[in-house]
Amino acid sequence: MTSTQTQLARFRALLSKEGLKLTSQRKVIADVFFTGAKHQSLLELLEQAKVKQKSIGYATVYRTMRLLTEGGLAVEHKFGENQARYEPVHDGEHHDHLICLDCGAIVEFEDPMIEQRQDRMAADRGFEVVSHRHEVYVRCLPGQCRRDAAAS
Ligand SMILES: [Zn+2]
Ligand SMILES: [Zn+2]
Known part of the structure; x- marks a missing residue:
């Protein structure tokens, strides 16, 4: 299937x-x-x-x-x-998002280092991470805007 x-x-x-x-x-x-x-x-x-x-x-x-x-x-x-x-939702899959404030582009990312640091940071404070969401608000770099790319 x-x-x-x-x-x-x-x-x-x-x-x-x-x-x-x-x-x-x-x-x-x-x-x-x-x-x-x-x-x-x-x-x-x-x-x-x-x-x-x-x-x-x-x-x-x-x-x-x-x-x-x-x-x-x-x-x-x-x-x-x-x-x-x-x-x-896809079982066992996890990703976070970058969101452009100018053009609204939404780009997914997975960063094992961030995930690990986060687990450690929580453990250091006596917690276990159950779930999390990262929404990173960004702007496309000059000349690399997704909106321009879509229009051309
Ligand atoms: Zn943009
Ligand atoms: Zn997504």
Whole structure:
């Protein structure tokens, strides 16, 4: 099974636990979410879902994403905005984010040194790290802005 098929199977299991069915609308939203760009907002997800099925509304996207988040299949980020962004959860995978304040680019990173230092820092203070989120707010270097790159 591909990872997307696995995610859909987990979504189906989650829905049946809640006594809900995998309707065509929910399936479209899950498809768009699991196969589309990462870190999408509800409006972006809605826009793409509507391309596949015009009748899908904001409330359905909202409720579906809430189900996915509560069921542990999606993680919600705020990234310094009012709106939430969502990304699929992959078991055993961890990454953090750089967010450009100028162009809004979101870049993922994994840095074993930071992870280790953090574990040690917590242990030194008598704690064990359960989870963490690093959101590093940045600006693209001159001439390297992702927005310019996207436009050209
Ligand atoms: Zn930028
Ligand atoms: Zn991410």
